[in-house]
Amino acid sequence: MWAELAVTAAKLLVVATVLLTCVPIMVWVERRGAAFIQDRLGPNRVGPMGLLQPVIDAVKLFFKEDLTPGGVNPILYTLAPMVSMFVALVTFIVIPFSADAGVEVFGVPLKGIHVAPDLGVGVLYLLAISSLGVYGIVLAGWSSNNKYSLLGGLRSSAQLLSYELSLTMSVLGVVLVSGTLNLQEVIGRQGPEIWKWHAVTQPIGFIVFLVAAFAETNRLPFDLAEAETELVAGYHVEYSSMRFASFFMSEYINIVTISALTVTLFLGGWQVPWLTATLSGWPLLLVSAGAFAAKVALLLWLFVWVRWSLPRFRYDQLMQLGWKGLLPLAALNLLIVGMAMGQGWL
Amino acid sequence: MTAQYIPVIMAFTFAAVVATTFVVASKLLGRGQLQPQRKLETYESGMPLLDASRKRVSVKFFVVAMVFIIFDLEVAFLFPVAVAARGLLAEGNAIVLFEVLAFLLILAIGYVYLWRAGAFDWARGGSKA
Numbered sequence: 001m002w003a004e005l006a007v008t009a010a011k012l013l014v015v016a017t018v019l020l021t022c023v024p025i026m027v028w029v030e031r032r033g034a035a036f037i038q039d040r041l042g043p044n045r046v047g048p049m050g051l052l053q054p055v056i057d058a059v060k061l062f063f064k065e066d067l068t069p070g071g072v073n074p075i076l077y078t079l080a081p082m083v084s085m086f087v088a089l090v091t092f093i094v095i096p097f098s099a100d101a102g103v104e105v106f107g108v109p110l111k112g113i114h115v116a117p118d119l120g121v122g123v124l125y126l127l128a129i130s131s132l133g134v135y136g137i138v139l140a141g142w143s144s145n146n147k148y149s150l151l152g153g154l155r156s157s158a159q160l161l162s163y164e165l166s167l168t169m170s171v172l173g174v175v176l177v178s179g180t181l182n183l184q185e186v187i188g189r190q191g192p193e194i195w196k197w198h199a200v201t202q203p204i205g206f207i208v209f210l211v212a213a214f215a216e217t218n219r220l221p222f223d224l225a226e227a228e229t230e231l232v233a234g235y236h237v238e239y240s241s242m243r244f245a246s247f248f249m250s251e252y253i254n255i256v257t258i259s260a261l262t263v264t265l266f267l268g269g270w271q272v273p274w275l276t277a278t279l280s281g282w283p284l285l286l287v288s289a290g291a292f293a294a295k296v297a298l299l300l301w302l303f304v305w306v307r308w309s310l311p312r313f314r315y316d317q318l319m320q321l322g323w324k325g326l327l328p329l330a331a332l333n334l335l336i337v338g339m340a341m342g343q344g345w346l
Numbered sequence: 347m348t349a350q351y352i353p354v355i356m357a358f359t360f361a362a363v364v365a366t367t368f369v370v371a372s373k374l375l376g377r378g379q380l381q382p383q384r385k386l387e388t389y390e391s392g393m394p395l396l397d398a399s400r401k402r403v404s405v406k407f408f409v410v411a412m413v414f415i416i417f418d419l420e421v422a423f424l425f426p427v428a429v430a431a432r433g434l435l436a437e438g439n440a441i442v443l444f445e446v447l448a449f450l451l452i453l454a455i456g457y458v459y460l461w462r463a464g465a466f467d468w469a470r471g472g473s474k475a
Contacts, residue, residue, distance in 0.1 A: 070386035146388050150399065
């Protein structure tokens with residue numbers, strides 16, 4: 001009993017640490033990637049190739065003035081960044097970051113790098129909790145007593161609601177084929193061959209999910225919530241110090257989480273064709289975790305690439321794409337998948 | 347059965363501790379507010395504040411919220427069916443899936459109505475729904 005609890009706690013700490021470490025790396029990739037795309041240098045002074053720049057920035061933010069402007073609602077103003085951070089840090093526990101290789105640690109089965117391997121509601125938990133993130137943004141926008149914040153918070157909530165439908169609908173297609181909500185089993189049903197991955201068998205669902213994922217994480221071309229040129233910085237205009245950094249960090253953690261979810265649902269998870277089927281034990285655990293990390297890294301680069309390549313949508317275009325474009329497409333995908341299953345093709 | 351939720355409780359505790367630590371640490375480590383009163387005013391791109399910050403909100407946001415609730419409930423209904431579908435097909439109970447199709451058809455009628463009523467049009471003319 002205690003050994004199992006210790007193993008679960010250790011897994012939680014390891015995964016959360018890796019996730020929090022991903023944030024400065026992502027910031028560095030983002031700034032260097034932007035510099036590369038725009039043909040300039042980017043941060044290159046602190047540490048080799050500027051690698052320590054985000055670390056220095058985080059330390060600096062801890063020591064900055066923690067300003068609470070007049071006219072704000074102090075309780076909600078403090079609570080909002082905490083809500084954002086909380087939501088970002090609890091969603092990842094249902095994602096299997098490696099294979100269940102049958103490895104034992106101190107006589108307890110490890111069940112892969114997967115914090116909650118037995119949770120029956122699986123992907124439903126992730127969708128439910130991550131949609132709570134909108135509270136952080138709306139509370140921040142409203143409590144700041146600022147026009148830009150209020151507009152940013154409102155826009156963001158309407159956007160998140162609209163795209164959540166398409167996101168959930170495209171997940172439904174995968175659930176329909178897998179017949180389970182447990183993500184480790186979803187990966188298992190995809191099989192090691194590439195043509196059995198859901199990105200290949202359900203291309204429409206994959207594209208809808210990817211577009212909705214960009215919108216759900218408030219990334220360009222959907223970053224209407226903080227549109228610098230019109231709303232200055234949107235819902236976190238009035239924030240400074242670590243309370244600002246909480247929003248900033250939770251945004252990047254959410255990007256990593258949604259990339260991991262995309263890999264799990266559509267890109268075969270930790271599987272490598274013809275390789276992972278031949279391994280077992282510790283080698284399988286390490287290879288599968290490495291493969292998962294590589295796939296997530298590719299998707300993270302896609303996030304950066306798209307941000308610095310595409311212009312921002314107008315708000316009416318955004319709502320139209322969500323309601324008139326993605327939602328019918330997601331429903332169409334669901335219908336096709338259902339019919340294919342009825343015919344016994346999937 | 348409840349044992350599967352132990353990791354969830356652990357994660358909630360961990361996340362709450364980290365989120366609180368960030369805010370409290372910044373309060374303790376950062377320099378206090380020693381700036382003059384002007385700095386506490388609401389930020390409006392350096393201009394003096396013209397009027398109240400919290401104003402009435404466009405009714406379109408409320409339409410989006412209402413429409414969202416309808417469709418989100420629908421998706422929530424579909425999850426149990428999606429999980430059970432393969433088993434139902436294997437047992438030859440395909441009729442259940444046609445019931446789901448009927449459910450979706452009724453929803454599609456509602457969707458078409460909302461589209462025609464202009465609930466999804468943000469820019470031109472405003473919505474009549």
